[in-house]
Amino acid sequence: MNKVLSVEALHKYYGAKPAVAGISFEVGRNEIVGLLGPNGAGKTTTINMILGVLQPTTGTIRIEGRDLATDRSRALACTNFTAVYATLPGNLTVYQNLRILGMIYDVKQLSSRIEELLVQFDLKAFRNVKCGLLSSGEQTRVQLAKALLNRPHLLLLDEPTASLDPSAARDIRATIREFTVRDSVGVLWTSHNMYEVQDVCDRALFLSHGKILLEGDPKTLPREHGKVSLEELFITVAREPLTLGAG
Numbered sequence: 001m002n003k004v005l006s007v008e009a010l011h012k013y014y015g016a017k018p019a020v021a022g023i024s025f026e027v028g029r030n031e032i033v034g035l036l037g038p039n040g041a042g043k044t045t046t047i048n049m050i051l052g053v054l055q056p057t058t059g060t061i062r063i064e065g066r067d068l069a070t071d072r073s074r075a076l077a078c079t080n081f082t083a084v085y086a087t088l089p090g091n092l093t094v095y096q097n098l099r100i101l102g103m104i105y106d107v108k109q110l111s112s113r114i115e116e117l118l119v120q121f122d123l124k125a126f127r128n129v130k131c132g133l134l135s136s137g138e139q140t141r142v143q144l145a146k147a148l149l150n151r152p153h154l155l156l157l158d159e160p161t162a163s164l165d166p167s168a169a170r171d172i173r174a175t176i177r178e179f180t181v182r183d184s185v186g187v188l189w190t191s192h193n194m195y196e197v198q199d200v201c202d203r204a205l206f207l208s209h210g211k212i213l214l215e216g217d218p219k220t221l222p223r224e225h226g227k228v229s230l231e232e233l234f235i236t237v238a239r240e241p242l243t244l245g246a247g
């Protein structure tokens with residue numbers, strides 16, 4: 001498979017304490033990989049290192065084969081993200097937000113790219129509405145439009161459906177799946193919703209105390225470990241990681 005992200009032996013220490021303790025994984029084109037784990041497992045720290053916001057203590061991150069440490073701007077040019085905690089300025093309209101971020105990303109033919117995204121995310125009616133006035137579902141659609149402005153090959157989605165009702169969340173999952181295949185994107189997706197992970201992810205990584213304890217197809221992983229559901233497996237991994245495999 002064509003790898004868009006390769007992470008090797010990644011560590012992040014805060015003082016003597018490891019937040020990420022030597023993880024290695026890959027994400028392919030057309031692949032949605034779920035990054036799961038209890039609160040404090042190291043998911044956001046991992047995502048922030050891949051985004052170049054946090055410096056790893058040791059380890060290597062390659063995006064499309066480009067080493068983030070030595071070829072940062074080219075590696076990040078084909079990357080983007082959404083996160084519930086990184087909201088767009090609420091006093092700017094949808095169009096103004098997309099325009100300013102598009103200029104920051106140096107998007108070619110920006111006006112036509114924005115028009116395409118307004119159609120794709122059903123945002124035409126909101127183009128001149130201030131982002132602060134939008135519902136959570138509408139704001140998520142704007143965030144996704146923003147994340148696709150630079151036609152990324154790697155997309156990091158930190159709990160993209162966290163504040164959405166089940167119907168809006170289902171629509172967003174369908175939209176993300178659609179553009180993952182159509183634009184050949186690799187997606188790393190964090191979520192605490194196990195139903196969602198089974199529905200949308202091709203592969204899941206279970207992180208606990210900064211280490212990957214399990215990896216596999218979220219539809220078959222529970223059975224492989226003698227559990228009836230992904231939620232039960234998650235709780236076992238979170239509470240008693242050493243008992244895994246005992247069935």
Ligand code: ATP
Nearest residue numbers: 014018019020037038039040041042043044045046
């Ligand atoms: P959640 O699901 O709650 O968002 P998470 O898996 O994203 O959790 P992280 O935010 O990556 O977890 O945190 C991993 C560990 O690193 C936690 O123990 C956290 O307290 C610690 N940590 C994160 N940032 C810092 C920091 N700046 N200084 C010290 N410790 C930190």
